[in-house]
Amino acid sequence: MLAGKRILLIVGGGIAAYKSLELIRRLQERGASVTPVLTAAGAEFVTPLSVSALAGQKVYRELFDLTEEAEMGHIQLSRSADLVVVAPATADLMAKMAQGLANDLASTLLLATDTPVLLAPAMNVRMWDHPATRRNVAQLRADGVAFVGPNEGGMACGEFGPGRMAEPLEIVAAIDTALSDGPLTGKRILVTSGPTHEPIDPVRYIANRSSGAQGTAIAAALAALGAHVVFVTGPADVPPPAGVEVVAVESARDMLAAVEAALPADAGVFVAAVADWRVASASDQKLKKSRDGLPVLEFAENPDILKTVSHLTEGRPGLVVGFAAETDNVLEHATAKRLRKGCDWIVANDVSHATGIMGGSENAVTLITGDGAEDWPRMGKAEVADRLAHRIAAALAD
Incomplete structure (x- = not known):
């Protein structure tokens, strides 16, 4: 090149x-x-x-x-x-x-x-x-x-x-x-990836099992098509791809701030598995075992990044893509999520334990748009990323 x-x-x-x-x-x-x-x-x-x-x-x-x-x-x-x-x-x-x-x-x-x-x-x-x-x-x-x-x-x-x-x-x-002269040359695309870590105290946190592999693959595929990718990532198990602008964050609130700072963008792909809740008042000292019983943790709801971006009146990306990791009634729950969040597309997958998808090397997804649902066969996460990147390129070219 x-x-x-x-x-x-x-x-x-x-x-x-x-x-x-x-x-x-x-x-x-x-x-x-x-x-x-x-x-x-x-x-x-x-x-x-x-x-x-x-x-x-x-x-x-x-x-x-x-x-x-x-x-x-x-x-x-x-x-x-x-x-x-x-x-x-x-x-x-x-x-x-x-x-x-x-x-x-x-x-x-x-x-x-x-x-x-x-x-x-x-x-x-x-x-x-x-x-x-x-x-x-x-x-x-x-x-x-x-x-x-x-x-x-x-x-x-x-x-x-x-x-x-x-x-x-x-x-x-x-x-x-x-x-590069790919179909996304000149386009700015925001990708979120990985889990978020919500602190309980200085040494403990709430998280999930997301490895960040799928988000990383999507960022790499978009960059390969010529996009300038802003990659906002939580503490993932995999390193970020080369050729993208990396913004490392920890918590959901950190991620929202980074997303807002990265706008405007032509498209936003929200792959990150953002924690729904956080401890309302995280301790600044390590919580100790006590004879008085277990500590009481009060929770607060984290900001909904996908919904926030989808409902922007100014600076909303032309295409907003969300992800729905479900363990049951995948199509039903993901379709409802797309309408509730206000995004354009939802990429849904079954992450129940039997599938081995969460943290694995393969994925099987359903792309849900305003025109309906499209099942993709099980394939490697890099192949899913490449297919989605080309769909995004086609959508932005219209």
């Missing part, structure tokens, strides 16, 4: 800039050419010589460079690529993009380009979670900018959380998706 593709790589300032060197090498292995742009801050972490040596091209650095402007002006530089990639994308660079600022070569290129842009954010967890950054990210997403990462993990500053730049191969997969 990347052979002959031209990538304009903007390297921002941050410790993660060292990964850009590996990214250049991986892109060239796949036949892509890389034109590097190094910000002043980026040059504090990687040298122009090392970037140029790996890319096999000169490094562009200065906006007001008479020679470079005469040979290839920044306007042409910004439009001669098939994709503009910013890795690492710092909070500062994203703020400039969101506000339309252009006071150096990198920000000017980003403002002047009509080429698709992919950002790989990297920053301290508190910077990523700051309201200003969240506003800027939301604006950039609304502007059609694609994201890969950030991932969660330990940081150079010693803190832990979301903010680590995606690994080079993850970025390569996202580039491959961004440049």
